[in-house]
Amino acid sequence: MRLLYLTCHLDVSGVTRLNLDILKRLGNDTTIFVATTEQEPSSGSLLDRFMWCPLPPLQLWRYPAGERFRVLADFLRSNAIDLVFITHSHWGYEQCAKLKHLMPAIRIVDALHVLEPFFLRGGFPDISAHPFVHRHLDATICISHDLRNYIIRNYAVNAGRIHVVKNGVDLSRYSRIEALNGVWKKELGLPAEARVVGYIGRMTPQKRPELFVHIAREMLKKMPSLHFYMIGSGPLAGDIARIASSEPFSGRLLCFGRMDDIPLVLHSTDLLLVPSAYEGAPLTIIEALSVGVPVVASDVGAIREYVGDYCHLVPVGRGEAGRLQERACAVLSGDTRAGAVGGFNIAATAAGYRQVFQDVCPDRPNRGMPL
Numbered sequence: 001m002r003l004l005y006l007t008c009h010l011d012v013s014g015v016t017r018l019n020l021d022i023l024k025r026l027g028n029d030t031t032i033f034v035a036t037t038e039q040e041p042s043s044g045s046l047l048d049r050f051m052w053c054p055l056p057p058l059q060l061w062r063y064p065a066g067e068r069f070r071v072l073a074d075f076l077r078s079n080a081i082d083l084v085f086i087t088h089s090h091w092g093y094e095q096c097a098k099l100k101h102l103m104p105a106i107r108i109v110d111a112l113h114v115l116e117p118f119f120l121r122g123g124f125p126d127i128s129a130h131p132f133v134h135r136h137l138d139a140t141i142c143i144s145h146d147l148r149n150y151i152i153r154n155y156a157v158n159a160g161r162i163h164v165v166k167n168g169v170d171l172s173r174y175s176r177i178e179a180l181n182g183v184w185k186k187e188l189g190l191p192a193e194a195r196v197v198g199y200i201g202r203m204t205p206q207k208r209p210e211l212f213v214h215i216a217r218e219m220l221k222k223m224p225s226l227h228f229y230m231i232g233s234g235p236l237a238g239d240i241a242r243i244a245s246s247e248p249f250s251g252r253l254l255c256f257g258r259m260d261d262i263p264l265v266l267h268s269t270d271l272l273l274v275p276s277a278y279e280g281a282p283l284t285i286i287e288a289l290s291v292g293v294p295v296v297a298s299d300v301g302a303i304r305e306y307v308g309d310y311c312h313l314v315p316v317g318r319g320e321a322g323r324l325q326e327r328a329c330a331v332l333s334g335d336t337r338a339g340a341v342g343g344f345n346i347a348a349t350a351a352g353y354r355q356v357f358q359d360v361c362p363d364r365p366n367r368g369m370p371l
Contacts (some may be wrong), residue, residue, distance in 0.1 A: 001026075001361055004033045004081045006072075006092045010057065010232060012044035012258050013202060014283040015113055017348075018167060019087060020049055023115035025350035026357070033079055035060055035072065037091040043202070043233040044258050048201030055079070060091075071096055073102060083361045086110040093127050096136040107361045111141040111353075114280035114301060115150060128270035129155035129263075138360040139219045141165050143281050143355060164203065166306065167281050168344045173263050174290040188254070193330055195302040196227045200284045201276070203234030210236065213243050215325045216253060222329055228253040231265065266291040271331055274298065275324055277316075281306045289341040296328045310341045 005023060010016050021033050034050050050057055058075055060068045061214040072095065076084070084099065084106060086092040096108055116123030127133060128140055129151045140162045142148040152159050156341040182192050190196070196333040197216065201207040209230060216228045230240060230253065237257070258267065262284075268273075272295045279301035288295050289310055297303055298320065299313040312331060314323045 001029065001357060002033070002079065003083045003085055003137055003357065004035055004076065005085050005087070006035050006078075006089055007087045007093075008038045009040050010034075010046045011041050012046055012052060015088060015280075016046050018283060018346075019111070020046065021170060021346045022350045022353050024052070025347060026354050030354075030357075033075075033081065034058065035075065037061055037068075037089045043235065043237070043362050048101050067080060076103065076106065079270060081106065081275045083107040083109060083357055085357070088113075088124055090127070093124075093133050096133055097121055100136045103147060107138045109139045109141065109356060109360060110137055110138060111143070112151075113143050114278065115147065117278055125151055128168060129157050129273045131156065134158070134161075137161065139163060139356050141356055144305050146302050146305050147280070150288050151251070159221050161353075163356050165349060165356065166344070167283060167286065168346040168349035169283055169286050169290055170346050171342070171344075172292060174287045176292045177263075177267065180264055182268055184264050184268035186260070190227060195223070195270045196229065196268055197271045197273055197328065197332070198228070198265065199230040199232070199273060200265070200288075201232050201274070201282070203230075203232050203236040203240055205236070206277055206279075207232070207234075208275045208277050209240050210243075211321060211324075212273055213240060215273065215275065215321055215328065217248060218321075218325045220248060220252065223332065226252065226332075229256065229265075230254070231256045231259050231262075233257045253289070263288060263291065266293050266307065269293050271296060271328055273324065274303075275321075275345075276300055281305060283358050285311060286341075286344045290344060292341075296331060300326070306344075307341065323343075 012182060016199050034053055036057055037060050040047055046276045047296050060072060063071050085330050110128050112125045112128055115125055134157050142162060142164050145164050148162050151157055151162060153269050157314060185194055189227050203209050219226055241255045244255045266288055272293050274285055274297035276298055281302040285295050291306055296312040300316060304313060314327055
């Protein structure tokens with residue numbers, strides 16, 4: 001199979017990291033190509049992580065708008081693409097009907113991760129389920145039953161085409177390794193007994209880093225020996241860094257940009273706090289729980305479906321900040337190290353995606369129709 005991964009951009013996000021892990025595990029009989037439809041964000045890109053593909057990512061946004069579809073179609077034909085895999089690309093969805101008209105044999109599969117209540121045009125689940133798009137999709141992958149049920153409940157779709165494949169992480173990296181305990185604390189110059197609360201995520205309104213800062217400030221009033229860190233990049237990073245350098249933190253809130261060795265960080269973390277406004281199923285939560293780090297999170301998206309029995313969840317809405325703070329302090333006052341949660345293996349996730357791809361694209365030549 002020859003597959004084109006068509007996405008908006010290769011930003012530093014959980015979705016991009018997940019798709020990278022999935023695509024690299026599809027097997028030697030699958031050749032992967034990549035195309036992006038928007039310029040890489042200034043806050044960070046994983047473009048360099050896709051250089052193992054046979055060709056560099058096709059950056060469609062570099063072409064004049066009127067030429068992009070022809071460039072895409074020529075690329076599909078010249079590279080004998082069998083299947084287009086769309087994730088988070090408005091432009092990609094807009095081309096589905098035209099692609100099917102010109103290349104009837106090509107298959108199109110999309111993946112949906114999160115309901116986006118604040119998007120003016122509607123979130124990607126709403127775009128995917130729209131009748132002018134859904135009819136041209138051979139399959140849709142949802143990361144949760146909650147998301148699949150939302151689509152089936154609200155749209156006249158073919159339910160048989162909508163599949164659930166749950167997210168996973170690389171358990172060879174995200175598991176408890178005693179030799180890593182406290183190593184990052186030592187590198188930071190913190191005492192071994194220091195209690196550390198972390199935030200790992202993009203600095204965007206969706207993730208509400210400013211709420212984390214507010215909660216950290218209140219927690220320090222009750223537990224003044226705590227230390228905090230925030231890891232991530234994005235449009236709010238500058239504002240957060242300025243707050244972190246002011247009172248009352250006095251060096252107790254450390255801010256970092258993109259970091260690759262998250263397992264090392266988690267082995268020095270006593271609590272992960274996730275105050276998102278909306279989510280799919282955050283990989284960071286799964287990673288933390290897989291290492292054995294307790295998590296306190298806002299009860300949004302598919303978090304409850306995934307880890308409701310293991311994660312400390314707080315209802316969103318009025319008083320949420322206070323409830324998050326109280327729950328976080330309660331967890332830290334008790335046993336701060338939970339048993340590691342298993343069962344979220346990226347290998348199983350990749351196998352699920354591969355099965356969907358194979359079902360819609362059985363082994364046969366597929367070159368589309370000449371333009």
